[in-house]
Amino acid sequence: MSFLSRLFGGGHTPQGEPIVIVSGLPRSGTSMMMKMLEAGGLQPMTDGLRTADVDNPKGYYEYERVKNLEKETDKSYVREGRGKVLKVISFLLKDLPDDNDYRIVFMRRDLNEVLASQNKMLNHRGEENKTEDDKMADIYLSHLAAVRIMSRKKPNWQMVEIRYDETVKNAGPTAQKLNEFLGGKLNEAKMVEAVDAELYRNRKDKLAKPTS
Numbered sequence: 001m002s003f004l005s006r007l008f009g010g011g012h013t014p015q016g017e018p019i020v021i022v023s024g025l026p027r028s029g030t031s032m033m034m035k036m037l038e039a040g041g042l043q044p045m046t047d048g049l050r051t052a053d054v055d056n057p058k059g060y061y062e063y064e065r066v067k068n069l070e071k072e073t074d075k076s077y078v079r080e081g082r083g084k085v086l087k088v089i090s091f092l093l094k095d096l097p098d099d100n101d102y103r104i105v106f107m108r109r110d111l112n113e114v115l116a117s118q119n120k121m122l123n124h125r126g127e128e129n130k131t132e133d134d135k136m137a138d139i140y141l142s143h144l145a146a147v148r149i150m151s152r153k154k155p156n157w158q159m160v161e162i163r164y165d166e167t168v169k170n171a172g173p174t175a176q177k178l179n180e181f182l183g184g185k186l187n188e189a190k191m192v193e194a195v196d197a198e199l200y201r202n203r204k205d206k207l208a209k210p211t212s
Helices: 003-007 030-040 064-068 076-081 090-095 111-125 133-153 164-169 171-181 188-193
Strands: 019-024 085-087 102-108 157-163
Touching: 019 030, 019 090, 030 085, 030 102, 030 164, 030 171, 030 188, 076 085, 090 133, 102 133, 102 171, 111 133, 133 157, 157 164, 157 171, 164 171, 171 188
Parallel strands: 019 085, 019 102, 102 157
Antiparallel strands: none
């Protein structure tokens, strides 16, 4: 019996054990959340292909094939995530197959911080940002609203939103909230220890145009 199965009392739905999905915009704290949940006792579904770098010194916790969810017709491999935690970018949530139950941990972060972090990553890679920040912010706001609407319409989804900045500043309440959402048997102390405040490098109070 997997750890997640024990979290939910060993019960199974017709779709098997739920898959915990960590999602959000790029650079919204999804890798940090994966590390927290791993420390709490969940097994991440990763392939180790994308290794740690200057932008994510603790690692990315990614499963490369998931990036093709929108294009693939055979998505049966996602079932391997039952009883585990899988990282899926928010733009691909709509492409998750419906034959699984999902517990979605959705990371929210100030959009100016997200954009600043994304721009810094592009600079590190020597790539050009081809979309103005204001336009990208509008795209993101519309997308986030669509995700919320979708979460209410999907009967096999349960979603909780987690603020990145609040978690970095005080991880205790986030660990407690996640533990309640995921069945109550996670190790909250280990989850708190997994948060490295030193990696909060693009803070809204240091940016030119902070937003709420």
